[in-house]
Amino acid sequence: MLRVILTALTMTRAGDGLPVKSPTEVGMSSTRLNAIERVVERGIKAGGYPGASVIVGRKGAAVFEKGFGRLSWSESSTPVDAERTIYDIASLSKVVGTTTAIMILYDEKKIGLDDPVVNYIPTFGGGDKDKVTIRQLLTHTSGLPAGRDIWRIAQTPLEARALVLSTPLEGRPGAQYIYSDLGADVLGLLVEVVAGEPLDKYLTRRVFEPLGMNETMYRPADSLKYRIAPTEVTPPRGYPLRGEVHDENAYALGGVAGHAGLFSTAADLSVFAQMMLNGGEYNGVQIISKPTVDLFTSRSFGHRALGWDTAEGDYGSGRYLGPTAYGHTGFTGTSMWIDPEREMFVILLTNRVHAARALRPAKVISDVRADLSDAAVLSVLDGPKLTSGSRAFRADREAGWNPPPRRASRRRHGSSRHHSIASATSRSRGGSAKKSSSGKKAKKKAN
Numbered sequence: 001m002l003r004v005i006l007t008a009l010t011m012t013r014a015g016d017g018l019p020v021k022s023p024t025e026v027g028m029s030s031t032r033l034n035a036i037e038r039v040v041e042r043g044i045k046a047g048g049y050p051g052a053s054v055i056v057g058r059k060g061a062a063v064f065e066k067g068f069g070r071l072s073w074s075e076s077s078t079p080v081d082a083e084r085t086i087y088d089i090a091s092l093s094k095v096v097g098t099t100t101a102i103m104i105l106y107d108e109k110k111i112g113l114d115d116p117v118v119n120y121i122p123t124f125g126g127g128d129k130d131k132v133t134i135r136q137l138l139t140h141t142s143g144l145p146a147g148r149d150i151w152r153i154a155q156t157p158l159e160a161r162a163l164v165l166s167t168p169l170e171g172r173p174g175a176q177y178i179y180s181d182l183g184a185d186v187l188g189l190l191v192e193v194v195a196g197e198p199l200d201k202y203l204t205r206r207v208f209e210p211l212g213m214n215e216t217m218y219r220p221a222d223s224l225k226y227r228i229a230p231t232e233v234t235p236p237r238g239y240p241l242r243g244e245v246h247d248e249n250a251y252a253l254g255g256v257a258g259h260a261g262l263f264s265t266a267a268d269l270s271v272f273a274q275m276m277l278n279g280g281e282y283n284g285v286q287i288i289s290k291p292t293v294d295l296f297t298s299r300s301f302g303h304r305a306l307g308w309d310t311a312e313g314d315y316g317s318g319r320y321l322g323p324t325a326y327g328h329t330g331f332t333g334t335s336m337w338i339d340p341e342r343e344m345f346v347i348l349l350t351n352r353v354h355a356a357r358a359l360r361p362a363k364v365i366s367d368v369r370a371d372l373s374d375a376a377v378l379s380v381l382d383g384p385k386l387t388s389g390s391r392a393f394r395a396d397r398e399a400g401w402n403p404p405p406r407r408a409s410r411r412r413h414g415s416s417r418h419h420s421i422a423s424a425t426s427r428s429r430g431g432s433a434k435k436s437s438s439g440k441k442a443k444k445k446a447n
Contacts, residue, residue: 017062017083017212017268017271018057018060018061018062018267018270019060019061019062020061020062020063021059021061021062022063023064026058026059026061026063027059027380027381027382028058028063028379028380028381029379029381030379032375032378032379033056033063033064033375033376033379035375035378035379035393036054036056036064036066036372036375037066037068038393038395038396039368039371039372039375039393040052040054040068040348040368040372041068041069042368042395042396042398043350043364043365043367043395044068046357046358046398046401046402047356047357047361047364047402048333048350048352048356048358048361048364048365048368048401049069049333049350049351049352049354049356049361049364049365050069050070050071050073050077050229050351050355051067051068051069051070051071051072051080051085051229051350051351052067052068052069052080052333052348052349052350052368053066053067053068053080053081053085053087053265053266053347053350054066054067054082054266054346054347054348054349054372055082055266055267055269055270055345055346055347056344056345056346056347056376056379057270057273057274057344057345058342058343058344058345059343059344060274060277060278060343062270064376065082065083065266065267065270066082067081067082067085068080071085071227071228071230071351072229072354072355073354073355073357078226078227080229081227082265082266082267083266084215084265084267085227085228085229085265085266086215086220086224086227086228086229086263086265087228087263087265087266087332087349087350087351088228088229088246088260088262088332088351089262089263089264089269089332089334089349090246090247090260090330090331090332090334091181091260091328091331091334092262092264092269092328092329092330092334092335092336093257093258093259093260093261093262093330094258094260094307094328095307095308095328095336096262096264096336097188097199097203097258097262098187098188098191098199098258098307099138099187099296099306099307099308100203100207100287100288101188101191101195101199101206102134102138102187102190102307103288103292103293103296103307104206104207104288105191105194105195106292107288107289107292110194111134111190111194112134113133113134113135113306114133114134114135115133115134116130116131116132117129117132117133117134117137117186117190118130118132120190120193120194121165121186121189121190121193123162123165123166124165124186127169128143128172128173129168129169129173131174132169132173133173134187134190135300135306136173136174136183137183137184137186137187138183138296138300138307139177139300139301139304139305139306140177140178140179140180140183140301141173141174141175141177141178141301142169142173142180142183142186143170143171143172143173143174144167144169144178144180144183144186145167145169145178145180145182146178146179146180146181146182147180147181147182147249148163148164148167148182148249149248150163150164150249150252150253151236151248151249151251151252157252157253157254160252160253160254161189161253164182164185164186164189164253165186165189177301177302177304181247181249181260182259184257184259185249185253185257185258185259186258187258188256188257188258188259189258191258198256199218199256199258200217200218200219200256200261204217207272207287208268210285210287211271211272211275211282211283211285211287212271212283213264213268213271214268215263215264215265215267215268216262216263216264216265216268216269216272217262217263217264218245218255218256218261218262218263219245219255219256219261220243220263222243225242225243228242228243228263229242229349229351229354230351230354231246231351231353231354232246232353232354233354233355235248236248237251243263245257245260245261246260246331246332246353247259247260247261247331260331264349265349266347266348266349269336269347269349270345270347273336273338273345273347274345275288276293276338276345277338277340277343277345279293279294280292280293296308297310297324297326297338297340298324305326308327308328309326309327309329310325310326310327311325311326311327311337311339311373316329316335316337316348316365316366316369316370316372316373317337317369317370317373318337318369318370318371318372318373318374318377319370319374320373320374320377320378320386321337321339321373321377322339322340322341322342322384323341324339324340324341325338325339325340325341329369331353332350332351332352332353333348333349333350333351333352333365334348334349334350335347335348335369335372336348337373339377341383341384342377342380342384344376344377344380344383346372346373346376348368348369348372350365352364352365358401358402359401359402359403360400360401360402360403363400364401367394367395367398367399367401368394368395370394371393371394371395374393375393378391
């Protein structure tokens with residue numbers, strides 16, 4: 001159900017969550033916000049995802065809240081509800097879960113950002129790994145590789161943890177950016193060592209319960225499956241996934257991992273986003289200190305903050321978010337962007353990994369994420385003025401979403417075999433040169 005409140009009255013949502021206000025009460029245009037509906041629905045119609053939850057909030061209230069489509073492609077499937085539908089939020093777990101835990105421990109002076117990880121986890125060390133710091137894990141500059149197929153090797157979660165810690169470095173610590181799930185996993189294990197309890201229990205006790213985020217959890221109970229959006233239909237596990245973490249390494253780690261594993265609703269995440277905008281406080285409960293929030297959400301290495309990413313115009317942040325905006329995305333089709341300058345956040349949850357019908361679902365979700373941020377910013381009437389530029393939405397063009405199949409070219413009977421070989425060699429050299437050049441650049445985020 002759409003919740004763009006058009007009356008002049010302020011309403012409060014029944015139960016947990018943000019208060020709801022009309023767009024005009026917080027300096028936004030309801031007409032412009034309605035562009036979000038067109039963008040998200042185009043993504044469904046193009047086959048990018050079967051359904052989505054969207055919440056836009058500003059100045060302490062939710063101003064746009066809607067569930068689109070259904071949990072799966074079946075017409076008998078349950079419609080999405082932004083308050084109740086639970087999604088596997090994938091790499092949003094890195095910031096909502098792991099980074100938040102690190103922020104609390106940092107606040108309490110139980111860890112230092114430049115402390116070597118080996119000080120807390122001796123089995124992580126050896127060679128250059130002795131030099132890897134907590135800060136480097138947070139900025140993805142530790143030298144750890146992007147990933148490792150731990151799920152193919154480990155027989156138990158304990159074995160999976162050992163494999164994470166024993167993974168050799170791919171580069172020198174602090175020298176380059178490599179977006180690494182393994183680095184987040186090491187952070188999750190470090191939290192457990194310092195806190196003295198499992199990551200999921202620590203986060204529930206220190207973050208989710210105090211904020212009233214009762215729909216946010218690792219390893220959701222079977223009783224909740226009926227309102228959890230399904231993900232992979234034919235995963236390596238051999239059965240359709242619903243209520244079980246989509247990421248194979250997170251599953252191998254027991255369903256609780258530093259890089260993935262959290263399930264949540266858009267409504268719960270709106271509370272978390274507002275807490276961050278409030279400088280770590282919500283409803284009188286201080287989760288993190290404001291100086292720590294400011295520190296962790298400021299750029300630290302390139303476009304990366306500490307744990308968080310920043311809005312650089314790529315990967316779903318859109319064109320118009322402010323210079324202090326930060327957020328993250330998730331492989332399953334999720335994103336959260338927070339713009340302190342406009343006192344605004346934008347949340348999108350989908351299950352784009354569920355039997356996507358689009359030929360290029362990754363392009364669909366990337367464009368929809370970006371359009372959603374743009375539509376929200378363009379709806380702000382009393383914020384910073386935007387520079388001139390295109391106001392068109394990517395979803396209206398659907399460029400590259402479902403490209404037509406290429407027509408096979410017919411080779412003329414008299415064509416020279418030498419010419420064909422020469423062309424192939426030229427293409428090969430060009431590709432190799434491009435690969436070599438791109439390899440010198442810092443690796444961008446995978447989600």
